Amino acid sequence: MQFAEVEVDTKTGQVRVLKIVAVHDCGRPMNRLTLRSQINGGIIQGLSYALFEDRLLDPKSGRMLNPNFEKYKVAGALDMPLIETHIIDVYNGSNNTGTVGIGEPATVPTAAAIANAVYNAIGARVYELPITPARVLEAIEKSKETRR
């Protein structure tokens, strides 16, 4: 389970993630340091997926427009939030070592948590990822129209 705190600039549409709290049931932890690192890594990918990453294709020719790390946007150090991890030790006897995987699970909830936090901040839903400034501004504009 993850929680996100975000800041949205409602005039430019920029979203900044301030903090992610990640609570994970990891079975029996074998190494707490690498486990936390794995969760941090998953959150970084999840944040990147939520806000930036997009494989862009030219609508006419179908050719990829951003096939390099200059144009394909991946989150960098300055985009990182404060990450707080909580590890819940669970021993359910499902296998002989009591271990559970944590590769993908840390990545899964991040984007949804960020999207919900954005909704909480601006009162409008962005239904598509990545949550770009253009989409945030559009969502705000639409919600103003429906309120009128």
Next chain:
Amino acid sequence: MNKFEYVNASSVKSATEQLQSDGSVRIKAGGIDILDELKERTINPKRLVNIKTVGGLKEIKEVKDSLHIGTLVTLSELASNKQVKTLFPALAEAALGAATPQIRNVATIGGNICQRPRCWYYRSEEFSCLKKGGNECHAHLGDNRFHAIFGNDKCAMVHPSATAVALVALQAKLKIEDTKGHRIVEIDNFFVKPEENAKAENILKPTEIITEVILAKPAVGSRNFYIKLKEKQSFDWPMADVAVAMEMAGGVCKAARVVLGAAAPVPWRAVAVEKALVGKKVDASVAEEVSRLAIEGAKPMSHNGYKLKVFETIVARALSVVASGDFSSKEGF
């Protein structure tokens, strides 16, 4: 990448002597943009002339009432130079906001303003666009989310240089040299629109080198500032940026230059805003009122309409900062 010769130049003269009018010999300074272009095969030069080995182009000198910035001064040096920071915060901020620390440590001011477009249709080997001798601009009917909202009828690229935006606001002059001597060009006359020449972004001939950027020290009561908005905070091209230089007397604006970046194929002056500011006592509410004029005449395309709101916002913010003189409290992100 194709084969090419690589030569270290010992002086400006020895460098310009090697340049050819057909553009088959190219200058290399920081090598950031030229390396990308070689890899993407948008250019195929026979020879690269490295000018990093030329002495005397790396200094920031004070000459009478102006600052002469050598063409090899890096973006990092510009961003941290005390005089640049005090006199021209717009330029320091523009340099600081560009690319990554690693790139800023090698990228030069001369190279930065001469960068080729970052448009993904131009940069891709798979598209032949106007800039490369083709006959259409693919951005018009394609994905143009980061493209121009002004002057985009022929080619919809946005000028890639952030420092150029600041330099246009600061009315810089460029010293351009070739084998015959040198000429001084006002920066307003340096950049060219696609309508004038679709294949180049400026008037620099293949046989010429920019050797200096010259900035007159601002008059008393003048202030300048620059704001850049990016989607990402680490290494990203701007969605929109703006540089403002304002001459003030008793809080009243006497003259102003407002220049938009990532808006058009050249650094784009918001002339309507400049005119509206003159004679006004600028505060936050005036800034917001005149900022609406920044998008006058804009022609957004299918994917870049969001830029209108974004430009209005950053113009208002930049004007507020300049009017208040408090450069520390940067609004927003």
